[in-house]
Amino acid sequence: MSAIELAPGETGEPRGGVIPxxxxxxxxxxxxxxxxxxxxxxxxxxxxxxxxxxxxxxxxxxxxxxxxxxxxxxxGRPHEKPGSFTLTLCVDDVDLWWERASKTEGMVVTMPLERMFWGDRYGELTDPFGIRWAIVGR
Structure with a gap:
């Protein structure tokens, strides 16, 4: 396998406070x-x-x-069915993110993107590996 090319400024270091x-x-x-x-x-x-x-x-x-x-x-790391969690993507352009994800083969829309009572637009998808994803934005 060839080396992974990083974009300028990327180091490959972990990002974020909690990393799934x-x-x-x-x-x-x-x-x-x-x-x-x-x-x-x-x-x-x-x-x-x-x-x-x-x-x-x-x-x-x-x-x-x-x-x-x-x-x-x-x-000691056998495969287990994913538990009860959702990976949530808070994004600026919810339409762009939703359009791309919902049209990707293998992704299943489990909750359509709609305006929620708290004001944001929110939708959920499940991938073929059983992982639930949420996309949320204005």
Whole structure:
């Protein structure tokens, strides 16, 4: 695999106060999907092992970090169905983000984008890995 090219000013360092680290069955496929759906940029990756698994993958999405890994049951990290959580993207241009994500193959709209009682527009999608995403903005 070739080296990852970072944009000027990017270091590949973690961004954000709390960084989600997802274990999904198919971390490389998830990263590719997130690039299409959310404009993610890959900034670090460990090479795949002989079973096609990726131990660590780091993305920037909406100026924050998201990290991914495939399951490694032999190290006590088996695959588990995602729990009850939602990854929320607070964005400036909600229409642009919603349009891109909702039209990405594999993403399922679970709550249409609409104006909510608190004033923002909000919608939810679920990806093929069982992760629920919310997009919110004015």
């Amino acid at each position: 680290y997802l274990m999904v069955d198919g971390a490389s496929k998830a990263a590719a999907l997130y690039q299409k759906a959310f404009g993610a940029r890959e900034v670090a990756r460990h090479p795949q092992d002989d079973k096609g698994r990726t131990m660590h993958l780091h993305l920037y999405i909406n100026d924050g970090s998201l990290m991914l890994s495939d399951p490694y049951p032999e190290y």
